[in-house]
Amino acid sequence: MEKINIALVGYGNVGRGVEEALKLNVDTELVAVLTRRPEQVRKELKDVQVFHIDEKTEDIQIDVAILCGGSKEDIPVQGPKFAERFNTVDSFDTHAEIPSYFQKMDSIAKERGHVHVISAGWDPGIFSLMRVLGDAFLPQSEQYTFWGEGVSQGHSDAARKVEGVLDARAYTIPIEQAVQRVRIGETPEFAKRELHKRMVYVVAEEGADTESVRKDIATMPHYYDEYDTEVLFISKEAMLEEHSKLPHGGFVLTSGVTGEGNKQILEYRCQLESNPEFTANVLVACARAAFRLSKEGRKGAFTMLDIAPGYLSPHSAETLRKSFM
Amino acid sequence: MEKINIALVGYGNVGRGVEEALKLNVDTELVAVLTRRPEQVRKELKDVQVFHIDEKTEDIQIDVAILCGGSKEDIPVQGPKFAERFNTVDSFDTHAEIPSYFQKMDSIAKERGHVHVISAGWDPGIFSLMRVLGDAFLPQSEQYTFWGEGVSQGHSDAARKVEGVLDARAYTIPIEQAVQRVRIGETPEFAKRELHKRMVYVVAEEGADTESVRKDIATMPHYYDEYDTEVLFISKEAMLEEHSKLPHGGFVLTSGVTGEGNKQILEYRCQLESNPEFTANVLVACARAAFRLSKEGRKGAFTMLDIAPGYLSPHSAETLRKSFM
Numbered sequence: 338m339e340k341i342n343i344a345l346v347g348y349g350n351v352g353r354g355v356e357e358a359l360k361l362n363v364d365t366e367l368v369a370v371l372t373r374r375p376e377q378v379r380k381e382l383k384d385v386q387v388f389h390i391d392e393k394t395e396d397i398q399i400d401v402a403i404l405c406g407g408s409k410e411d412i413p414v415q416g417p418k419f420a421e422r423f424n425t426v427d428s429f430d431t432h433a434e435i436p437s438y439f440q441k442m443d444s445i446a447k448e449r450g451h452v453h454v455i456s457a458g459w460d461p462g463i464f465s466l467m468r469v470l471g472d473a474f475l476p477q478s479e480q481y482t483f484w485g486e487g488v489s490q491g492h493s494d495a496a497r498k499v500e501g502v503l504d505a506r507a508y509t510i511p512i513e514q515a516v517q518r519v520r521i522g523e524t525p526e527f528a529k530r531e532l533h534k535r536m537v538y539v540v541a542e543e544g545a546d547t548e549s550v551r552k553d554i555a556t557m558p559h560y561y562d563e564y565d566t567e568v569l570f571i572s573k574e575a576m577l578e579e580h581s582k583l584p585h586g587g588f589v590l591t592s593g594v595t596g597e598g599n600k601q602i603l604e605y606r607c608q609l610e611s612n613p614e615f616t617a618n619v620l621v622a623c624a625r626a627a628f629r630l631s632k633e634g635r636k637g638a639f640t641m642l643d644i645a646p647g648y649l650s651p652h653s654a655e656t657l658r659k660s661f662m
Numbered sequence: 663m664e665k666i667n668i669a670l671v672g673y674g675n676v677g678r679g680v681e682e683a684l685k686l687n688v689d690t691e692l693v694a695v696l697t698r699r700p701e702q703v704r705k706e707l708k709d710v711q712v713f714h715i716d717e718k719t720e721d722i723q724i725d726v727a728i729l730c731g732g733s734k735e736d737i738p739v740q741g742p743k744f745a746e747r748f749n750t751v752d753s754f755d756t757h758a759e760i761p762s763y764f765q766k767m768d769s770i771a772k773e774r775g776h777v778h779v780i781s782a783g784w785d786p787g788i789f790s791l792m793r794v795l796g797d798a799f800l801p802q803s804e805q806y807t808f809w810g811e812g813v814s815q816g817h818s819d820a821a822r823k824v825e826g827v828l829d830a831r832a833y834t835i836p837i838e839q840a841v842q843r844v845r846i847g848e849t850p851e852f853a854k855r856e857l858h859k860r861m862v863y864v865v866a867e868e869g870a871d872t873e874s875v876r877k878d879i880a881t882m883p884h885y886y887d888e889y890d891t892e893v894l895f896i897s898k899e900a901m902l903e904e905h906s907k908l909p910h911g912g913f914v915l916t917s918g919v920t921g922e923g924n925k926q927i928l929e930y931r932c933q934l935e936s937n938p939e940f941t942a943n944v945l946v947a948c949a950r951a952a953f954r955l956s957k958e959g960r961k962g963a964f965t966m967l968d969i970a971p972g973y974l975s976p977h978s979a980e981t982l983r984k985s986f987m
Contacts, residue, residue, distance in 0.1 A: 357921050361920075435983055476943070595686075595939040596939045601939070606929040606931070642970065651798070
């Protein structure tokens with residue numbers, strides 16, 4: 338079988354997840370890792386060529402580079418940079434900036450002849466797909482996206498910056514009553530605090546004023562002030578033992594009416610014990626699609642909305658028609 | 663706005679559903695109905711041109727014909743026939759025959775230059791999509807499809823043929839325990855009777871031997887013998903009042919493991935108060951895709967696995983990136 342040669346750019350949580358995912362995808366092979374700290378990564382990775390992120394990799398055939406960095410600082414720089422050299426896949430998730438990032442990647446793609454799948458993952462990504470499908474199948478419907486129960490890394494980081502906080506882990510929790518109302522076909526307008534609540538586990542610094550820590554977190558603008566937030570103080574050991582995993586998940590619900598008042602409800606749900614490992618798997622499926630689109634001579638930026646689902650699958654179109662229809 | 667001109671072939675439950683759906687899709691317009699009984703349909707439909715199914719329609723511009731007949735007798739004949747004249751969409755749902763039907767439609771398409779979206783609907787169709795996505799995102803996972811609670815028209819028809827039965831309505835009901843086991847991440851192998859049970863409401867003929875009716879239904883090969891089946895006798899009036907709707911639905915569950923034993927569960931669920939009306943809406947979205955693919959010069963047979971999701975949406979790619987990602 339012709340293997341798809343994959344390079345990773347970045348070797349953190351998602352990069353390690355992609356490395357694992359590639360082992361389960363027998364049509365792919367990890368051929369290179371590009372990182373800012375090649376010395377360290379070489380200690381962990383024996384069988385793969387490790388390069389500094391600015392090093393040339395011309396000796397090896399790289400079909401698709403998967404950008405495993407963060408959306409704040411890494412991808413906005415690395416996307417356009419690696420787009421010059423490779424087909425790429427990334428998980429750029431700053432929703433408001435997706436249109437302009439798409440334009441930038443698309444224009445580089447048209448010039449250099451590559452395929453770039455941007456904003457892949459579960460949200461944006463699969464959930465985007467579900468919102469588009471729900472809206473297409475049930476016009477004039479209402480849509481609701483719930484996240485959780487799961488760890489929000491952005492909110493954890495924000496809580497960690499509060500004075501007196503040694504470590505923090507923030508969970509997003511969907512409000513069960515809201516989910517149930519939508520599931521039975523109601524279509525209310527919810528305020529933010531009616532959709533989700535937040536629970537923050539905090540290891541306080543010795544001697545910290547826990548009451549002001551609690552207040553500083555719960556009233557933090559943008560991150561917490563629009564939600565009901567519970568802050569719980571725990572020990573360092575409890576943090577390590579009970580909160581070291583990165584579970585997440587969520588629901589996309591579309592609620593519409595057809596004909597004489599017939600309620601039609603569509604729901605997509607994912608329940609993930611490891612958010613970065615699942616995201617990694619989605620990135621690998623998108624890398625396969627990028628490889629195939631590129632082989633067909635396509636060039637440009639793509640979101641998951643622009644990719645026929647069959648391209649994501651390791652199976653042939655014939656097998657899919659025979660065994661999955 | 664340029665409207666997509668739609669013709670219906672057949673005017674039963676699904677045809678009426680498509681007529682309703684087209685009203686909610688402002689980029690489409692119903693321009694013709696082709697039917698075996700034009701006289702009757704003309705009485706119901708005043709503002710649309712109604713033709714006999716074999717009549718010529720050359721005077722009107724038809725962008726896509728939606729075949730609204732059944733998979734047993736209508737579509738296998740009408741698909742190839744109308745493929746000669748139009749882009750088409752159909753809901754051919756005889757799973758085992760999809761590969762050969764695809765080949766037939768594809769070869770006509772290549773000759774005549776049309777686009778044919780086959781086997782659209784929710785299963786096959788959306789559920790096929792979810793099985794492919796689940797398998798692509800979680801390699802080496804287990805998949806489960808549950809149907810119901812809803813009316814199975816095939817099983818209702820089969821029960822109606824039993825001696826002593828005046829009318830029958832068969833419901834497929836997923837076994838809640840099985841659903842729950844999969845939802846918590848177990849991956850058992852189920853026998854058919856562990857996944858679904860059947861409940862059949864029967865209006866018996868006067869003087870019928872209800873015990874033998876019960877037995878004849880419950881032991882019917884293929885349809886009922888592999889399931890636990892409950893037969894309930896009701897009055898004609900109760901049948902009309904309580905069982906005239908055609909609700910349905912189901913779940914596609916994908917259960918996989920990544921990394922060090924992290925369970926990842928994906929679930930798609932639809933809960934439909936009207937199965938034919940929802941199917942109709944999916945057909946309309948696919949007609950939009952067929953129209954756009956055809957405008958781009960594509961030709962061939964397509965399943966929903968071959969269509970980039972954005973093509974199904976009434977919104978532009980820019981709007982989708984801005985508002986749905």
